[in-house]
Amino acid sequence: GAVVSQHPSWVICKSGTSVKIECRSLDFQATTMFWYRQFPKQSLMLMATSNEGSKATYEQGVEKDKFLINHASLTLSTLTVTSAHPEDSSFYICSAPKRWEQYFGPGTRLTVT
Amino acid sequence: AQTVTQSQPEMSVQEAETVTLSCTYDTSESNYYLFWYKQPPSRQMILVIRQEAYKQQNATENRFSVNFQKAAKSFSLKISDSQLGDTAMYFCALYSGGGADGLTFGKGTHLIIQP
Numbered sequence: 001g002a003v004v005s006q007h008p009s010w011v012i013c014k015s016g017t018s019v020k021i022e023c024r025s026l027d028f029q030a031t032t033m034f035w036y037r038q039f040p041k042q043s044l045m046l047m048a049t050s051n052e053g054s055k056a057t058y059e060q061g062v063e064k065d066k067f068l069i070n071h072a073s074l075t076l077s078t079l080t081v082t083s084a085h086p087e088d089s090s091f092y093i094c095s096a097p098k099r100w101e102q103y104f105g106p107g108t109r110l111t112v113t
Numbered sequence: 114a115q116t117v118t119q120s121q122p123e124m125s126v127q128e129a130e131t132v133t134l135s136c137t138y139d140t141s142e143s144n145y146y147l148f149w150y151k152q153p154p155s156r157q158m159i160l161v162i163r164q165e166a167y168k169q170q171n172a173t174e175n176r177f178s179v180n181f182q183k184a185a186k187s188f189s190l191k192i193s194d195s196q197l198g199d200t201a202m203y204f205c206a207l208y209s210g211g212g213a214d215g216l217t218f219g220k221g222t223h224l225i226i227q228p
Contacts, residue, residue, distance in 0.1 A: 034215040038156075043204060046215040091156060095215070100146050100165075100208065102216055104158035 002028050002098045006105035013084055014113055021079045021108045023050075023094030029074035030096035035067075038091040038107075050077040050094075084112040115140040117207050119219035126195055127227050133180075134190040134222050136205030145209035147181070148216070149190045152202040161203070164188065192224075200226045 003026040013019045023033055031052045036044040048058045048069055056069035066088075068080040081088055089112045095102040116139045126132045138147065149161040164172045164181050172179050176193045192199055205219040 036215070043218045043220045044158075044216075046217070049215060093156075093158065095158075101160070101163070102208070107156050 002096075002101075002103040004094065004096050004103045004105040006092075006094055006108050008108060009106060010109045010111075012111045012113060015085055016083055018080055018082045019084055019110060021081075021092055021094075021110070023077045023079070023096070023105050025075045025096045025103070028096070028098050030077075030098070031074060033071065033077040033094055033096045034102070035069065035077075035079050036093045036095065038093060040091075044093060048079075050079075052077075081110065084110070086112045088112050115142070115207055115209060115217050117205050117217050117219040119205055119222050121222045122220070123223040123225070125225040125227060128195060128197060130195055131191060131193045132195055132224065134192075134203055134205075134224065136188045136190070136219055138186050138188060138205070138207050140186075140207060140209050142209035145207060147179075147188045148206040148208065149177070149179070149188075150204045150206060150218075151199075152204060152221075154201075158204075162190065195226045197226050197228060200224060 005024045007022045033050040035047045038044045047062045048056045050056050050069045050071040052071040058064045071077045093107040094105045118137045145166045147164045151159045151161050162172050162174045162177050178191045180189045202221045204221045206216040208216050
């Protein structure tokens with residue numbers, strides 16, 4: 001199989017602070033990983049594509065300076081939400097492809113107070 | 114741009130009944146994959162079934178089957194003998210990249226199986 005983990009599973013931070021979310025592929029390598037955001041009762045929206053060894057590519061409307069992505073290795077991508085505000089509160093999910101199939105992490109719930 | 118449309122926000126059926134969830138899509142790519150994902154309250158995304166666009170035969174996984182109509186760009190999911198554990202959000206998704214693109218999701222259908 002293929003397993004993707006995320007850490008933390010739930011984080012609460014104060015407005016104005018930054019928070020980092022990790023996404024790891026545990027038993028396979030991924031040169032590309034994807035970050036999605038899911039608001040309550042809504043679907044998953046692709047935010048950005050994380051590329052190992054190069055810059056991330058962001059979907060239209062996603063602020064690259066606010067959502068910093070670093071693909072440090074073939075098994076780790078991090079999403080840092082900088083200067084978080086309450087409207088950034090959401091469920092963040094990462095995925096990594098293996099061939100044509102996407103393997104999803106369990107998600108991270110971010111609450112900004 | 115590619116799109117995925119699910120027109121049923123919520124459906125409710127009795128246990129053991131058969132239910133069909135609808136999905137239409139649009140893409141200009143000739144090679145693509147379609148998926149149905151289940152998202153239970155835990156919010157972990159679970160792959161239910163996949164369909165390669167180049168395959169004419171409809172995919173089947175135990176109680177789950179699809180009706181793939183390529184010309185109509187339709188991809189419906191049929192759940193037979195529904196069970197209480199099938200209660201969840203179901204998302205239709207489209208993938209047409211070569212590993213470099215993420216999935217495009219529909220808005221989802223909340224399926225409720227009543228005892």
